[in-house]
Amino acid sequence: MTDYSNSKIETFKQCKWKYKLRYVDKIQPEIKTSVEAFMGQMVHEVLFKLYDDLRKGFFNTRQRLIEFYEQKWNEEWEDNILIVKNDKKFYKNKGENFIIDYYERFKPFNQIKIVDLETEDFLELSNGNRYHIRIDKLAKNEDTYFVCDYKTNNRLKSQEEVDKDRQLAMYSLWVKEHFKDCKDIKLIWHFLAFKEDKVSERDDFSLVRLKNEIENDIKEIENEDNFETNPGVLCNWCEFRSICKEFN
Template identity: 55%
Template sequence: MAGKHIKRNLRACREQSSTHCRRNSGTHRYHSPWSALPHKKPEEEKTDKKIWRKQIWLLGGNKVTSYSHSRLGTFQQCRYKYKLQYIDKVKVDVPTTIEAFMGALVHKILEKLYKDLQFQKLNTKEELLNFFENEWEKTWDDNILIVKKDYTKDNYKEMGKKFISDYYDHYKPFNSWRTIGLETEDKLPLDNGNQYHIRIDRLACDSNSTYYVCDYKTNNKLKAQEELDEDRQLAMYSLWVKNNFKDCKTVKLVWYFLAFDKEMVSERSKEQLKQLKIETEQIIKEIESCVEFPTNVTALCDWCVYKQMCPSWKHEYELKEKTPEEFKDDDGVKMVNEYAEIDTKEKKLKARKEELKNQLIVFAEQKGVDAIFGTEKKVSVKPYLKVTIPEDKAGFIELLKEKGVYDEVSMISYPRLNSMILKKQIDPEVIEKTKTEKDYRISLSKKKAKGKNKNVSLGFEQKLWQRQIN
């Protein structure tokens, strides 16, 4: 009976959604199954959503997608990379770097420290360092990549040992907070039916019902407080803590920058978390409605595992395989070289033209003439009055509106309108009146100067050395 009841509810939900689609033929927007629920009080509606989410999952209804901090970050960094990694699921070899290897091992030692403490066993510093040494030797692989050629694996091993030693001396006897979880993984339900992936290095609390989301950092970059106060990852984790621990009064976000033996803390207000959740769900909405996945060339491209197959870099990799003679004969190389030559000449001519324009004005004023003659052409030099608006542009616009002339003199900002339509940030009726066409923007820029990143091998340029945690 229960199964029939669930199926009947789900069928009603789908029918209502499909009816709405038929009324709006031509649209293919996602319609939340929650729209089929009767209107109730907020607390009742929240409970019903949880029940229906489970019903839909059990019956194989709308697919629930899990979004992580790195997944959202990838979309914001480069949509093309997002498409390859999360939609096309292109598999590539990702090397383990010495930084990632050492960092993972340090995390493992700290996990052991707190796990053993839960069983009333306090490891000595020497025991932890010996465990680190043994694990290093057991798990070391000669294929682990060392990018910075000035340093050896022993240098990194000593770094890891120092991180552990400094942390131990700083926080012994480790009884300030009670550990709730280690390497905690879970999913945070979102209002749009999807989930946010939770992964917490260490979760702890104190006697005042203050919870601590702890994150260990082994890199050599110390973040500024302002950057941590804007961090999305741990702040989203705090939402999960508040949902799962009803006694929680406050959540503090704690970063341990082990290379500096420094602890940094941040906190979010209820209003900030509410806004963060809205912004996160807005990013997910943008992802799910995205149909174009352009590349985005930045300094991070050098570390991208997909660089060799990226449209923005593929031709460069093809050229690397060619001999000097083949390189010179490449059609692309020849066209770019000619285009660059013309562009340079054009800029010089434009600058010279501006110089001549100023000289002609001076000549006309000195001679008292408004026409200057050449062999076959003449130049007219006519003065005119040009109006400049006040520096307080906003105030001037308000004045134009008050006087009823703004609509007559204002113009549509096509770049802004174009952006709003493509991002669906404008009324659907406006979007329906427009159409999109493919066009091309050609720009010229310098290639990366030779000699930069000289420690990076060609093979490594094709791989990602930073560890991606999904």
């Protein structure tokens, strides 16, 4: 039995050699992460605190969350984080603006009831493997559940793209299994850079088909033995660039 995730499967599709280095050889890269990913992680931690404290009966002011963001950024920043464009201050300010904009859009945060945050569980697959379930924010309103994902990148997906997105759709299968009062599921992407949300839904037939697709993707991964490189613009952000056979 092997555990898979959306990022693991997408890494294989992006570059099989990168997949091998990260998941098969388990090589620890010199570059821990990119500044874009680090900023995204910090923003996620702030939004987790926002809703987690609300569940405990504590309402954070906007200023308190910004102070928490500053503290986390300074504590966790490392000098080997990759910066390709702009500089550290640019991304720090960008993340702060994401938090401010989100806070102003959704305060007082009582539109839906929080069910769970940063879920850690697995969906059993028919081939004996498991699919990792990591939902940023799971909420409900009566018998409708909301699977929410925060996006901090600079690309706003079209409605057609989110309607084809596989990650949150797979998460909805897990929601259906675990919450029997669930009648409807809405998939929500919060595109923080655009102050815009995208919403999508799936029917049962499309979810069954998707699960089969994921299982076939995993079968392809498990049958792979060549692990070829796939050079492209994303190589500039790859943590394995310094040891990649394409650049050496």
